[in-house]
Amino acid sequence: MEERGRRKRRGHRCGQFENTSFSEGKAILLMGPPNVGKSVFFNYFTGLEASVANYVGTTVEFSRGRIVENREDYDLIDVPGTYTLDATNPAEKVALKMLQENPQGIICVLDAGSLESGLYLLLQLLQFQVPIVAAINRIDLARERGYIVDIEELEKELGIPVIATVALNHEGLEEVRERIFKTAPPSKTLPATSSERWHFAESLTRRALVREGEKGESLRQKWDGWLTGPWPGLPLALIILGFIFSMIIGLGMGMRQYLLLPFFRELIFPPLTAGVEMIIPPGIIRNILIGDYGFLIKGLEWPLALVFPYVLSFYLGLSVLEDSGYLPRFGVLLDGLMARIGLRGSNIIPLLLGYGCAIPGILGTRALESRKERVMISTMIALAVPCISQSGAFFALLAEVSIIVVLALFLFSVAAMFVAGLVMDRIIPGERMETVLEIPELLVPRPRLLGRKIFMRIKGYIFNGALPMVMAVGIASLIYETRLLVYLGTALSPLIEQWLRLPSEAAVPLILGIVRRELAVLPLVEMGLNPVQLFVGAVVALFYVPCIAVLATLAREFSLKLAVVILGVTVGTAFLLGGILARVLGLFV
Amino acid sequence: MQVIQQKNNLFKKIFRVVQGFEFVAGDIPWVGKIYHHFFYKKLVEKEIKMAGVQPGMGVAQVGCGPFPYSAIMLARQGCKVQAIDNDPRAIAQARKVVSRLGLEDKIELQHQDGTEFDYTGLERVFVSLHVQGRERILDKAVGDMGVEGRIVFRNPRGWLRLFYPSYVSNQLSCQVFCRCREKLGKESLCVSRCKQKSLAEARSGEVLLIKKVPVHPLLPALGFRPGKKVCLQGRQCFNGPLLALVDDRKVALGVELANLIEVQGGE
Numbered sequence: 001m002e003e004r005g006r007r008k009r010r011g012h013r014c015g016q017f018e019n020t021s022f023s024e025g026k027a028i029l030l031m032g033p034p035n036v037g038k039s040v041f042f043n044y045f046t047g048l049e050a051s052v053a054n055y056v057g058t059t060v061e062f063s064r065g066r067i068v069e070n071r072e073d074y075d076l077i078d079v080p081g082t083y084t085l086d087a088t089n090p091a092e093k094v095a096l097k098m099l100q101e102n103p104q105g106i107i108c109v110l111d112a113g114s115l116e117s118g119l120y121l122l123l124q125l126l127q128f129q130v131p132i133v134a135a136i137n138r139i140d141l142a143r144e145r146g147y148i149v150d151i152e153e154l155e156k157e158l159g160i161p162v163i164a165t166v167a168l169n170h171e172g173l174e175e176v177r178e179r180i181f182k183t184a185p186p187s188k189t190l191p192a193t194s195s196e197r198w199h200f201a202e203s204l205t206r207r208a209l210v211r212e213g214e215k216g217e218s219l220r221q222k223w224d225g226w227l228t229g230p231w232p233g234l235p236l237a238l239i240i241l242g243f244i245f246s247m248i249i250g251l252g253m254g255m256r257q258y259l260l261l262p263f264f265r266e267l268i269f270p271p272l273t274a275g276v277e278m279i280i281p282p283g284i285i286r287n288i289l290i291g292d293y294g295f296l297i298k299g300l301e302w303p304l305a306l307v308f309p310y311v312l313s314f315y316l317g318l319s320v321l322e323d324s325g326y327l328p329r330f331g332v333l334l335d336g337l338m339a340r341i342g343l344r345g346s347n348i349i350p351l352l353l354g355y356g357c358a359i360p361g362i363l364g365t366r367a368l369e370s371r372k373e374r375v376m377i378s379t380m381i382a383l384a385v386p387c388i389s390q391s392g393a394f395f396a397l398l399a400e401v402s403i404i405v406v407l408a409l410f411l412f413s414v415a416a417m418f419v420a421g422l423v424m425d426r427i428i429p430g431e432r433m434e435t436v437l438e439i440p441e442l443l444v445p446r447p448r449l450l451g452r453k454i455f456m457r458i459k460g461y462i463f464n465g466a467l468p469m470v471m472a473v474g475i476a477s478l479i480y481e482t483r484l485l486v487y488l489g490t491a492l493s494p495l496i497e498q499w500l501r502l503p504s505e506a507a508v509p510l511i512l513g514i515v516r517r518e519l520a521v522l523p524l525v526e527m528g529l530n531p532v533q534l535f536v537g538a539v540v541a542l543f544y545v546p547c548i549a550v551l552a553t554l555a556r557e558f559s560l561k562l563a564v565v566i567l568g569v570t571v572g573t574a575f576l577l578g579g580i581l582a583r584v585l586g587l588f589v
Numbered sequence: 590m591q592v593i594q595q596k597n598n599l600f601k602k603i604f605r606v607v608q609g610f611e612f613v614a615g616d617i618p619w620v621g622k623i624y625h626h627f628f629y630k631k632l633v634e635k636e637i638k639m640a641g642v643q644p645g646m647g648v649a650q651v652g653c654g655p656f657p658y659s660a661i662m663l664a665r666q667g668c669k670v671q672a673i674d675n676d677p678r679a680i681a682q683a684r685k686v687v688s689r690l691g692l693e694d695k696i697e698l699q700h701q702d703g704t705e706f707d708y709t710g711l712e713r714v715f716v717s718l719h720v721q722g723r724e725r726i727l728d729k730a731v732g733d734m735g736v737e738g739r740i741v742f743r744n745p746r747g748w749l750r751l752f753y754p755s756y757v758s759n760q761l762s763c764q765v766f767c768r769c770r771e772k773l774g775k776e777s778l779c780v781s782r783c784k785q786k787s788l789a790e791a792r793s794g795e796v797l798l799i800k801k802v803p804v805h806p807l808l809p810a811l812g813f814r815p816g817k818k819v820c821l822q823g824r825q826c827f828n829g830p831l832l833a834l835v836d837d838r839k840v841a842l843g844v845e846l847a848n849l850i851e852v853q854g855g856e
Contacts, residue, residue: 113838117812198809229825332830344843
């Protein structure tokens with residue numbers, strides 16, 4: 001435990017694809033095909049928290065951590081997964097570049113279930129004359145299918161240490177760690193051309209993978225059949241999504257209503273208000289602290305009592321979906337529909353990540369080869385995918401009116417994404433990429449891992465979400481109390497009162513919404529709007545500025561020009577649709 | 590019998606409308622451009638990809654019509670094209686279009702009936718939807734060409750079947766290699782004489798031997814290599830990907846890519 005704690009403090013650096021340099025001869029690379037569990041190894045060895053999920057391409061940027069041996073520090077680098085080293089996609093290019101910088105050693109993680117192609121990659125790695133330890137991971141799943149891996153045969157034929165592991169249970173990991181520092185570079189001559197390598201890998205797999213009697217269809221395979229095919233996969237997908245959606249809303253609302261709101265309103269705010277009233281005389285400063293937009297009141301209530309419960313329930317749902325391996329299956333079910341807008345089914349994963357926060361969603365597109373795809377998904381996220389903070393705000397704003405309005409808003413956003421996709425597919429040049437996607441095994445999520453993952457995401461929310469929100473509420477109370485609002489309200493009144501038909505106070509969310517998405521919604525909660533105004537306000541907020549951090553991410557990942565274009569498109573769409581809806585809905589209600 | 594008669598009459602009427610339109614398209618360049626961009630560009634591109642057309646191949650288009658769009662696209666791919674039609678007016682108009690585009694040396698236009706044409710030595714034959722007696726043309730072309738030859742023709746699917754005759758694979762003397770869903774109720778089929786077919790043509794649950802795989806960065810690593818056994822597990826709705834199992838590994842494959850993987854019935 002002591003050892004672990006020390007390692008943890010050594011810090012964690014993440015790199016982008018462009019910046020791959022490290023101190024020469026001091027790095028140990030974790031390599032292997034995608035989705036074999038390299039990041040689980042990384043987290044175990046370094047005590048850090050690289051993100052882990054059950055689909056191809058979770059690690060889109062390499063993570064670097066420290067591993068200590070004989071009082072010497074080594075860099076352990078979690079390289080994005082690669083099937084081969086032919087440099088045909090971004091991940092493979094990073095991997096090759098790292099190999100050329102003289103690493104100290106390589107831990108090559110292979111999946112016992114797809115030994116053959118793993119061995120091909122291993123053979124490619126062996127030609128670099130770097131000490132290698134091979135870990136054959138997920139031995140338990142192979143055993144379940146009725147296979148035994150002959151480790152000795154592999155060691156004999158490859159001439160390097162080979163260790164059987166079950167990374168999630170930490171089986172065999174200590175041995176990998178011991179062996180990597182004691183291994184000499186490979187000495188055996190092995191095949192050097194592509195076809196020879198495949199031939200070698202095939203024949204070695206035949207010898208090393210021993211079938212141990214027939215096993216019937218396991219429960220895992222049955223579920224796999226049900227979830228992956230269109231029947232009953234499509235209805236099941238609807239049920240699963242419906243369940244997750246209601247779980248997120250129900251759990252979030254319950255926590256908010258019965259735990260957090262009473263906690264803050266009855267236990268925290270009264271003493272806080274009393275304390276401030278004792279110290280600070282009535283006037284602007286007291287109002288800024290505990291008035292209508294009171295920095296201490298709303299600044300605590302919004303991020304912690306209003307948004308936080310949904311953040312928790314959303315990440316619970318998302319993490320379960322991620323770790324079970326359901327997301328790629330869902331993507332494949334939708335692939336035919338996504339093809340209509342020039343995308344692939346697997347693109348659903350960054351889009352869903354965007355419902356948590358847009359930034360991981362946009363970064364999640366890094367592993368894609370096609371720029372058109374990256375730009376399309378990032379724009380769709382920036383335009384119409386509400387992050388979880390904003391969704392939480394929507395639930396607070398609309399769910400009390402009716403849950404159907406919430407559903408309508410989300411369907412509206414999906415429709416907008418589809419239209420945006422259709423348009424972009426036409427105007428952005430480039431071909432649609434063909435779908436080739438490995439479908440991972442279904443796994444039952446492990447509570448311990450889920451807990452850690454959710455904890456990490458909550459931590460991320462507190463520091464990157466809640467704190468900026470508190471600051472922004474501070475600014476809001478300043479605007480409100482210094483009567484700046486009156487001037488702003490007058491200046492913006494043609495837009496707000498005449499075009500959108502909202503009260504002039506709605507200038508506040510429009511200003512704050514530039515900083516963060518949910519702040520374009522939250523101030524509306526207490527304005528006593530009528531149903532039409534509520535929906536119009538929500539739609540404007542949905543499409544409005546995609547928060548400053550997201551714009552910065554877009555500019556960094558693509559270009560400033562694209563970020564500006566996206567900003568223009570989102571703001572334009574927001575006001576255009578808002579005004580039209582205000583008039584159209586006004587006719588009916 | 591009467592139903593067939595009615596269907597034939599309807600078919601002829603539609604044919605006249607389409608042909609009339611193509612005459613206009615041949616006369617006014619920008620109309621032709623827009624017409625083909627909307628109705629044929631994607632379709633012909635897909636067909637060329639599906640048939641594995643390589644530059645330098647000898648190709649015939651049967652029923653080229655007054656605006657021989659497929660022939661033009663094929664010529665631009667670098668093929669030597671022979672375009673035939675049994676209507677002399679259509680051929681005369683097509684000559685004008687071809688010479689305007691400066692493709693006279695690549696496209697040879699002939700007034701001839703597809704059932705009598707000699708297909709020997711050609712590698713690919715494209716048959717248009719409006720050609721009558723397509724069955725006989727297919728038989729003749731399959732007989733004339735070698736085992737490597739492939740024929741692409743269009744079938745109606747869905748609502749278009751009400752107006753057009755369609756062929757199903759068991760009526761044909763040849764093996765359906767692959768097929769491709771198109772817009773506006775059409776599908777393109779690629780047939781050949783030999784027993785090989787593409788993975789996309791396999792039935793669910795069928796175990797097949799892979800013969801040839803297109804150049805692709807991921808396919809070999811995922812187990813799609815010649816000599817491997819593949820089991821088709823099913824296909825997704827909305828013309829979505831196929832699910833294939835190689836060595837206990839499940840992979841979703843887009844239909845267009847599966848069209849290019851050659852397989853043979855495995856025992």
